[in-house]
Amino acid sequence: MAFKTILAVIGPHMSDDDLKLAADLCDEIGAHLAVLAVAIAAPPPVGEYAAIVSEDWLKERQLDETLLKKRVTAVSAFLAGRALSADVSSEYPEVGGADERIGRRARYADITVIGPELLAGETLKGKVIEGALFSSGKPLLIVPSGSRATLKPKRVLVAWDARLEASRAVRESLEMLIGADQVRLVMVDPVEDEYHHGQEPGADAAAYLARHRVKVMIDRLPSSNHSIADVLRQHAIDIAADLMVMGAYGHSRLRERIFGGVTRSMLEEQSLPILMAR
Incomplete structure (x- = not known):
């Protein structure tokens, strides 16, 4: 929008x-x-x-x-x-x-x-x-300290986990994604079944974005004993992303506070501007 x-x-x-x-x-x-x-x-x-x-x-x-x-x-x-x-x-x-x-x-x-x-x-x-x-x-x-704030990013990392919150974040940022030179749809340890990421993880989301003329690529990454948040942060550095787009609080705030979570970790340590939606 x-x-x-x-x-x-x-x-x-x-x-x-x-x-x-x-x-x-x-x-x-x-x-x-x-x-x-x-x-x-x-x-x-x-x-x-x-x-x-x-x-x-x-x-x-x-x-x-x-x-x-x-x-x-x-x-x-x-x-x-x-x-x-x-x-x-x-x-x-x-x-x-x-x-x-x-x-x-x-x-x-x-x-x-x-x-x-x-x-x-x-x-x-x-x-x-x-x-x-x-x-x-x-x-x-x-927008954390040391980063460049923009609503016209050139390289965007979309953290995709197929949840409602991630879908909402994509929809809210769609106009920016359309204007970007490169959008990377990133999944960490994707699960290949109809109840999670689908038979081909990320394919449906990428097709949806492509129909909006988004220049999208799919990245499927292993966590390799690292946290999902750390994998996303490092990948954002590797691709020189201007912005990360992600859904926030897939679980309740209480569960995130007790057990931790990607949202909580991202809020505690930001390395680039992050657009969150719920």
């Missing part, structure tokens, strides 16, 4: 680096930039000390709200200096509901972008990722 609105989420203490990255992506494809400034509120005090600390808690909230307003004003000034269609809004949720609030805003964009500065954080990063993937129905683009 075409990306006409890009959502960038920023915190009150962040610089303009991630904002500039998102603005450059909008310039690249002629998209509207929606900026959401988010501060996560501390939960209200409870228990026997609540009365003592409540005044400090209220002061903290007032300070947070003041900083958030200042950040919105600064972002508005930044956007006014760019020849760019844009808007800015803010949210001040408590930690328990932050992902839902962010996800609700992301429903009105085509893709959410997370830049290196947000990735370097913890709480807000996690809430943006969960909100985008589980509460928006839209894809997420993760």
Whole structure:
């Protein structure tokens, strides 16, 4: 699909680096930039000390709200200096509901972008990722430090496991895949049967892409006692990929957290921009 609105989420203490990255992506494809400034509120005090600390808690909230307003004003000034269609809004949720609030805003964009500065954080990063993937129905683009952000990639690695999530990621990135010089449909230890990858792993997916004029090749790789995530990362380096496309959370978040998973590993260590969809 075409990306006409890009959502960038920023915190009150962040610089303009991630904002500039998102603005450059909008310039690249002629998209509207929606900026959401988010501060996560501390939960209200409870228990026997609540009365003592409540005044400090209220002061903290007032300070947070003041900083958030200042950040919105600064972002508005930044956007006014760019020849760019844009808007800015803010949210001040408590930690328990932050992902839902962010996800609700992301429903009105085509893709959410997370830049290196947000990735370097913890709480807000996690809430943006969960909100985008589980509460928006839209894809997420993760851009790690040291990589080049683009929505017009020349070489794309598609991590294909024949799951619904992978199919969704392909559909969401289809316009980029059509415009790429080379798309590698990559499977790690593919299973050859009708319930998994089919009698010829990747053939159906490649045929679907080829009908959309995607220049696609199939790579079937052995894991050789390495994790799937490590195999995908290394192959992306080997083919000089500009972007990886993959489905996110084929299992529940709880199972991924307990047992690990490709999504979790990719979120913890990125080597190139990754488009995820669920």
